[in-house]
Amino acid sequence: MYNVSLPWWAWVMMGVGLAVFVGFIILSVRRNHGVKRSLFASPYTLWMIIFTVVPCILVAYYAFTDANGAFTLDNFRHFWDSNHAKNELYATMGDEYAGYITRGTVNVDTLVYSLWMAFLCTVICLLLGYPAALFMADRNMKIGATIVVLFIIPMWMNFLLRTIAWMSLLEDNGLINSFLRLLGFEGVQLMYNSSAVLLGMVYNFLPFMVFPIYTSLSKLDPKLGEAAQDLGCNEWRTFTRVTAPLSLPGVISGITMVFMPSVTTFFIPRILGGGNTMMFGDLIESKFLTEGNWNVGSALSMIMMILILLSLGILRKADPEGEGGGIA
Template sequence: MNRKSIMAYPYIVWMVLFIVIPILLVFYYGFTMESSAGLTFSLENFKRFFEPVYLMVLVRSFILAALSTGICLLLGYPLAMILASKDFKRKNMMLLLLIVPMWMNFLLRTYAWLTLIEKKGIINSLLSNLNLPTINIIYTTRAVVLGMVYNFLPFMVLPIYTVLSKIDKSVIEAAEDLGANSLTTFKKVIFPLSLPGVISGITMVFMPAVTTFVISRLLGGGHYKLIGNLIEQQFLSVYDWNFGSAISIIMMIVILISMGILSKYEEVREGGGIV
């Protein structure tokens, strides 16, 4: 029977070549500096990241991502509740409609907003036709948050919906029989039971939001750099691999640790999948 483990060898070779070695290279570049004697060990790159200019980028990324996650939760939770309630007809149809935009290329989804909120875009030409003041949000942080919420909202709704629709209805009925009003039932029964879905949703929105560089580039116009833009810039225009690698290491560690912490709280990950 054990001979069959040979079948994993091709993949293990692939994995070492294209997963392990690249990550090791990132660490190698992150912990070294270009000097006259070639590459030498140094923590300079990490020190540099804690300069206010770069720290600001990190803080901004976290604030924008947290804001978008919060908005997604506020908008998404009620929607998930309505969809999960049993008197809602055409449930499958609605779920399908929720998934369709997710399957569309996310660059196109982001681009769609570009045409809408442009200075001379559709919303503004509508507003000026109605003699209303025009809005000017393109290339601001508000546009970036809008883009994040638009792109990631379904990722919040689906896991919460999955958990909510699995809640045993008799538990809720029991709470009502015992005299709880709907607010208390929600606070004490429904919300705590849906927490795994909420955490799963937060992970699925926050992680891509904090690392995106496309939304901030297209809708923020590159004025509001996020951590993803900073990494991209180091590798593709400044060519400072050492600094870029150091930022990547910091981001990787922050994200893997937070995923580790969050995964302790969610047991229902399977089933709450995307598809």
């Protein structure tokens, strides 16, 4: 069905892409560290080329070609009109089918829904994560180190397993509902809806918010706070004027690291949401695996990558030094 024999110009495109990328890395390392040190970067460069640059170029190649390898923009029309293939067929069938031609909004709706869920997830993670990071970084709190460990331990387990564990908690005959019934209450439906999906996302991504904030807070010199208080700031003003602004890089980094995987979430909607609503990741998966349409799947992936790059760019403006230690 799909072979990976590419036309000559795709190879040229890939070659040029690689050359530019390698050149860029070598030049930038040499400028900063001299020739010898640039050699140390070569394993990483090679890794990046094989596993990041080449796949990206392949995605771009498939997104702009049809099944026969000819250039086309049709795949992006599929994004805008999810009924595109269907409508094309109806158009050839004569007037009696004209009524069936409608624009399908599935792909756009799913993208909007995914962005909205990712936004909610990021806000909730920030609201939960910032106070947690404050506790963890506070040197007067003995319990801080314990909380750090408690956050890390679940991450030793694979996220699929953790999500399936939530399923056995939330099911209608799961642990929580069985406990409620034991106490004489009515059971409640906790699963198979968007709230359960959101819960699963927050649970899985919260550590990615907490740790960057924790890192930037624990790097803060406690003397700064003391100085602010000496100069007449109360606790609240010390926080709003000193601690919060200085922890901003961590917050930015946390937001990025939560927002990105949230937008691309799949599997969680299927497990905790009962497959009742798709997210963009599920949609891309079904394009590749069910429909076997790599071209439209790649176009959808590209649209998502561009959105993520844009949001990264905006965040970078807010944290130009990249002090948060994240990937922004």
